[in-house]
Amino acid sequence: MQQPESPDLSRILTPILARHGSDSTQLLQVLRDVQDACHYIPADAIDQIAAHLGVPRVTVEGVAGFYSFLSTQPVGQYRLLFSDNITDQMLGKDELLQYLCNKLWVEQGRVSEDGLVSMDNTSCTGMCDQGPAALINGWPLTNLDHNRLDLIAELIRSQKPVAEWPPMLFEVADNIRRTDTLLGEPCVPGTAIKQTLARGARETLAEMDKSNLRGRGGAGFKTASKWSFCHAAIAEEEGSVICDIGGRPERFIVCNADEGEPGTFKDRVLLNSYADLVFEGMTLGAHVVGASKGFLYLRGEYRYLLKKLEGVLKRRREAGLLGNDILGHAGFSFDIEIHLGAGAYICGEESALIESLEGKQGRPRNRPPFPVTHGYKGRPTVVDNAETFACSARIAEKGGAWFAAMGTPQSTGTKLLSVSGDVARPGIYEYPFGVTVRQILDDCGAEEPFAVQISGPSGTMVSWKEFDRKIAFEDLPTAGAFMVFKRKRDLFLTARNFAHFFAHESCGFCTPCRVGTQLQKKIMDKIYGGHGTICDMEELKRLGHILKSMSHCGLGSSAANPMLDAMEKFPDVFERKLKALAFEPAFDLDGALETARKITGRDDEWAHL
Amino acid sequence: MSKTLTIDGRSIPFKDGQTIMDAALAADVYIPHLCHNPEFKPHGSCKLCTVKVNGRNVASCTMPAVEGQQVLSDTLELNDERLSLTQMLFVEGNHICPSCEKSGNCQLQAVAYYLGMMSPNYNHFYPQREVDASHPDILLDRNRCIYCELCVRASRDVDGKHVFGLSGRGIETTLIVNSASGLLGDTNLAATDKATRVCPTGALLKKRQGFTVPIGQRIFDHHTIKDVQLGGEHE
Numbered sequence: 001m002q003q004p005e006s007p008d009l010s011r012i013l014t015p016i017l018a019r020h021g022s023d024s025t026q027l028l029q030v031l032r033d034v035q036d037a038c039h040y041i042p043a044d045a046i047d048q049i050a051a052h053l054g055v056p057r058v059t060v061e062g063v064a065g066f067y068s069f070l071s072t073q074p075v076g077q078y079r080l081l082f083s084d085n086i087t088d089q090m091l092g093k094d095e096l097l098q099y100l101c102n103k104l105w106v107e108q109g110r111v112s113e114d115g116l117v118s119m120d121n122t123s124c125t126g127m128c129d130q131g132p133a134a135l136i137n138g139w140p141l142t143n144l145d146h147n148r149l150d151l152i153a154e155l156i157r158s159q160k161p162v163a164e165w166p167p168m169l170f171e172v173a174d175n176i177r178r179t180d181t182l183l184g185e186p187c188v189p190g191t192a193i194k195q196t197l198a199r200g201a202r203e204t205l206a207e208m209d210k211s212n213l214r215g216r217g218g219a220g221f222k223t224a225s226k227w228s229f230c231h232a233a234i235a236e237e238e239g240s241v242i243c244d245i246g247g248r249p250e251r252f253i254v255c256n257a258d259e260g261e262p263g264t265f266k267d268r269v270l271l272n273s274y275a276d277l278v279f280e281g282m283t284l285g286a287h288v289v290g291a292s293k294g295f296l297y298l299r300g301e302y303r304y305l306l307k308k309l310e311g312v313l314k315r316r317r318e319a320g321l322l323g324n325d326i327l328g329h330a331g332f333s334f335d336i337e338i339h340l341g342a343g344a345y346i347c348g349e350e351s352a353l354i355e356s357l358e359g360k361q362g363r364p365r366n367r368p369p370f371p372v373t374h375g376y377k378g379r380p381t382v383v384d385n386a387e388t389f390a391c392s393a394r395i396a397e398k399g400g401a402w403f404a405a406m407g408t409p410q411s412t413g414t415k416l417l418s419v420s421g422d423v424a425r426p427g428i429y430e431y432p433f434g435v436t437v438r439q440i441l442d443d444c445g446a447e448e449p450f451a452v453q454i455s456g457p458s459g460t461m462v463s464w465k466e467f468d469r470k471i472a473f474e475d476l477p478t479a480g481a482f483m484v485f486k487r488k489r490d491l492f493l494t495a496r497n498f499a500h501f502f503a504h505e506s507c508g509f510c511t512p513c514r515v516g517t518q519l520q521k522k523i524m525d526k527i528y529g530g531h532g533t534i535c536d537m538e539e540l541k542r543l544g545h546i547l548k549s550m551s552h553c554g555l556g557s558s559a560a561n562p563m564l565d566a567m568e569k570f571p572d573v574f575e576r577k578l579k580a581l582a583f584e585p586a587f588d589l590d591g592a593l594e595t596a597r598k599i600t601g602r603d604d605e606w607a608h609l
Numbered sequence: 610m611s612k613t614l615t616i617d618g619r620s621i622p623f624k625d626g627q628t629i630m631d632a633a634l635a636a637d638v639y640i641p642h643l644c645h646n647p648e649f650k651p652h653g654s655c656k657l658c659t660v661k662v663n664g665r666n667v668a669s670c671t672m673p674a675v676e677g678q679q680v681l682s683d684t685l686e687l688n689d690e691r692l693s694l695t696q697m698l699f700v701e702g703n704h705i706c707p708s709c710e711k712s713g714n715c716q717l718q719a720v721a722y723y724l725g726m727m728s729p730n731y732n733h734f735y736p737q738r739e740v741d742a743s744h745p746d747i748l749l750d751r752n753r754c755i756y757c758e759l760c761v762r763a764s765r766d767v768d769g770k771h772v773f774g775l776s777g778r779g780i781e782t783t784l785i786v787n788s789a790s791g792l793l794g795d796t797n798l799a800a801t802d803k804a805t806r807v808c809p810t811g812a813l814l815k816k817r818q819g820f821t822v823p824i825g826q827r828i829f830d831h832h833t834i835k836d837v838q839l840g841g842e843h844e
Binding site (some may be wrong): 058344 | 655789
């Protein structure tokens with residue numbers, strides 16, 4: 001492909017490089033800015049960035065190639081990425097994408113001839129309660145319909161800068177439908193930190209322990225244990241101890257706000273309207289483990305929140321809640337920096353997130369060692385979900401016993417659920433743990449519910465027979481996604497959508513996931529195309545076993561869940577699509593002639609087999 | 610007193626800091642592997658060396674050996690899973706053994722022999738990958754790359770050059786080289802570099818060496834990969 005005339009690179013690069021400094025951990029942030037400015041990462045920019053950060057060229061090119069929002073080939077001046085979650089599809093996304101492609105004379109996955117516009121799919125953008133959604137040059141568009149697309153097409157044709165587009169296109173509502181103790185009360189900045197300082201670090205950890213708070217990312221590891229492991233960790237570097245037990249400053253607090261699990265959008269709301277609660281939790285966590293630096297890893301899709309969050313951090317610094325000697329407590333220094341992701345679901349895995357924070361490709365590390373002892377830059381690091389930090393703040397305010405009294409004994413407190421799909425009132429619902437699926441379905445106005453995908457593609461699909469099961473670590477653990485499917489939905493399409501999602505998001509590090517997720521996708525497409533047999537279902541089961549048992553991380557080991565669940569709970573949705581044959585070649589002879597037919601312009605009887 | 614773990618019921622001594630793989634190789638126990646080479650920092654990506662430790666699957670090349678670990682390796686189930694992974698490696702690339710100069714010396718092929726692979730089982734992906742013949746002494750054929758990153762590690766850790774790296778994600782992962790043109794000939798790779806000798810497949814080949822050893826007289830024509838690697842040979 002012919003590359004357009006290289007823009008005056010140094011004019012663009014100089015301020016970006018100056019802004020980010022020369023630390024190689026800034027690589028991803030630098031590349032994001034270059035992509036914004038140039039609509040791709042030019043080859044010359046790679047050389048200059050490499051020289052500036054003092055890293056090899058391959059490293060820069062490797063990172064540029066890893067993240068979906070970065071590209072080494074030009075994308076359109078207006079880059080539209082449609083959220084491709086199953087909920088967006090159910091709201092008519094495929095037809096809308098095609099409609100806009102036709103209007104703007106561009107093919108999906110291509111850049112228009114004049115370089116003005118490119119259009120493609122992207123993984124769930126976290127707007128399932130107000131879809132179909134898309135991103136225009138990284139900014140979220142919600143509630144898309146034909147009228148809005150007509151307007152968008154007009155804005156693009158007239159080359160109006162995105163910053164000047166009507167604000168109503170970018171409106172993102174919180175849609176909080178049910179609150180409990182976490183969202184029910186406003187957060188008065190500083191309350192939890194004051195309590196923590198009054199109580200002392202040791203006592204605060206004891207309260208955390210008493211609360212039995214477990215990680216809200218879905219895995220459910222006990223937060224107090226993680227914090228005490230980090231506090232107790234001793235980091236060594238080249239033989240010398242650089243971090244004593246409980247000593248400062250070489251410990252880190254990281255907030256995982258990379259909620260990429262399709263169907264999950266609770267962190268979006270937490271960070272939009274309860275950011276103080278999250279930062280409060282991070283700060284008191286820092287006091288407990290002895291950290292002086294924190295990071296908020298914000299998924300690229302939520303960049304629209306960045307300015308607001310920077311504002312909250314600034315306000316907190318001015319109020320003495322961040323910075324040196326917090327609230328006058330001598331020696332308690334902590335500050336938070338926000339890092340943006342760039343379109344990679346895998347970065348929600350904590351060790352991949354740390355790699356990404358270090359400016360690298362988001363590939364999960366080998367474990368052990370775990371991040372609590374060897375995390376960011378090899379130092380003890382706590383990585384917790386945004387909701388976990390928010391809960392910590394409430395626990396510091398009101399005590400562990402208060403928290404432990406809610407929910408069930410094994411799953412204390414409340415849980416934020418992101419409800420979407422076939423419901424009358426999609427949005428955020430906060431419930432004490434132990435709530436039944438049926439209760440939630442009643443409250444959100446589910447329409448003839450038939451199945452619910454709990455915790456997204458990597459979670460569990462429950463059928464209508466299981467609606468009395470409970471949201472809890474001991475029954476249905478969840479990171480928050482709750483996607484509802486009504487009776488007439490074809491659940492095969494749901495499973496196929498998830499198979500495509502995992503194939504797209506596999507980082508490619510380990511064999512089983514890199515190849516296995518592709519094989520799954522190909523088999524699902526084969527069945528979808530009407531060429532499936534019972535053998536293909538058997539192969540899916542075998543692949544599922546290999547993915548579960550051999551994968552490097554949770555992405556691979558959960559990538560078969562949608563297929564295995566659907567085959568077990570709704571076998572007829574597969575069987576309806578199968579050919580009655582025992583064997584059917586995956587290779588479609590007639591289909592292979594399609595290119596020849598296109599070239600010759602023939603479609604007569606003799607041009608077919 | 611040295612510590613011990615057991616592999617398939619056999620007691621194996623180990624020293625602190627060793628992985629299960631280190632302990633196994635030292636005790637002449639073969640665990641199939643491709644991305645591991647004892648000369649380099651363990652990587653853990655091919656997953657062929659997966660073993661069962663106290664009921665959980667782990668990569669033996671990266672898992673630290675621990676006193677009393679009960680390791681299962683040479684089991685029907687694990688060998689079956691290793692076979693599937695090997696088949697996956699074959700179908701995701703373009704491995705045409707009969708026309709490959711590395712045939713007979715190729716570790717991927719040898720592992721497939723060892724695990725009794727009789728067919729690829731899965732449909733071939735037939736990916737479009739680039740061949741790079743720009744370097745005067747070394748041929749880079751990406752069709753045969755299995756992303757073990759041995760060349761990446763060797764160039765970085767031994768040669769101190771960073772000639773190789775991986776870019777892309779998932780199935781789009783590609784081996785890239787350290788030059789603006791993207792060509793190997795424009796890098797500072799030397800024919801004597803360690804990175805040129807560590808490829809387990811035929812992705813990196815020395816030029817002008819075609820069939821100096823005839824088919825039938827090559828390493829794995831006469832020895833299993835088990836014997837060769839337990840003999841300390843990984844190149």
